[in-house]
Amino acid sequence: MATEATPSSLAGGQAEVWNDAEAARAFDEIVKTNPKHQKLFEWMRDALALHSGRINRIVNIGGGTASFEESLRAAGNNIHVDLVDPGEHGTTRIAVTKAISGVTIIPRSFEGYTPPRGRGERLAVVSSYALHNFSPEVRSGLFYWLKANLKRGEVFILGDTVADDPIGSQLRVTREVLDKFLAAVGIKHWGNNEAIPLLYRQRIKQHTEQDDPRTAPDFNEYADLAQNLGFSVQTTHQDGYLKTMVFTTL
Numbered sequence: 001m002a003t004e005a006t007p008s009s010l011a012g013g014q015a016e017v018w019n020d021a022e023a024a025r026a027f028d029e030i031v032k033t034n035p036k037h038q039k040l041f042e043w044m045r046d047a048l049a050l051h052s053g054r055i056n057r058i059v060n061i062g063g064g065t066a067s068f069e070e071s072l073r074a075a076g077n078n079i080h081v082d083l084v085d086p087g088e089h090g091t092t093r094i095a096v097t098k099a100i101s102g103v104t105i106i107p108r109s110f111e112g113y114t115p116p117r118g119r120g121e122r123l124a125v126v127s128s129y130a131l132h133n134f135s136p137e138v139r140s141g142l143f144y145w146l147k148a149n150l151k152r153g154e155v156f157i158l159g160d161t162v163a164d165d166p167i168g169s170q171l172r173v174t175r176e177v178l179d180k181f182l183a184a185v186g187i188k189h190w191g192n193n194e195a196i197p198l199l200y201r202q203r204i205k206q207h208t209e210q211d212d213p214r215t216a217p218d219f220n221e222y223a224d225l226a227q228n229l230g231f232s233v234q235t236t237h238q239d240g241y242l243k244t245m246v247f248t249t250l
Helices: 020-033 035-049 067-074 091-098 136-149 175-184 198-208 219-229
Strands: 057-061 080-084 103-106 123-128 155-161 231-239 242-249
Touching: 020 035, 020 067, 020 091, 020 198, 035 067, 035 123, 035 155, 035 231, 035 242, 057 067, 067 080, 067 091, 091 103, 123 136, 136 219, 136 231, 136 242, 175 198, 219 231, 219 242
Parallel strands: 057 080, 057 123, 080 103, 123 155
Antiparallel strands: 155 242, 231 242
16 A cells, blocks of 8 residues: 555545555445445354354454444444454554444454453454455464464354355466455445545455465365364355355364
């Protein structure tokens, strides 16, 4: 993202460059108004509800601007949340300003964080619209981290774009696959929204259309990680490439 400051406004601003704080605010606005994001949050809350009687703390990996936490509180879920995100583009600064009750902002990557364990405390780890930004190596590292930090029966709930196809085996991501990823992030809802600066909308689209098949997440990747590291895996909700997957430690 560009770091040069420019006098633009999120409401209708069409600046050609803006700083990270403005980009983070634009993303936060997209999440609030994008039905795909909100539907994914609902699915993840449903999955959490199945374990709510056994969870004392939620750890949100890559929680960004705390949009998921806002949805939790709006739905009446008051379980404590540790939001773990390095905040490289100013996202966690927005999360801090929201001052959501019972949310601790941890401005670091998951590798440098160990969940606290009070007496009898049980965890659930969640992540929404984040892991597709990680390389396959970092995603693998996260599952090793989960293996080290979750006890038997605890869960990791993933909500993200996950291809049905074995993307990693393709020499080139096809137009059909790209369109499925774009649909999963709800481009039809924000692509023509003039309240979001044009350049940022273009960058999200370009990010989704990245042409490196080695980085696109697919179901086989997660199924293999689950099998190799001792997790069961279940896809609980799906709309095209948008999925909620629940990994349970065995």
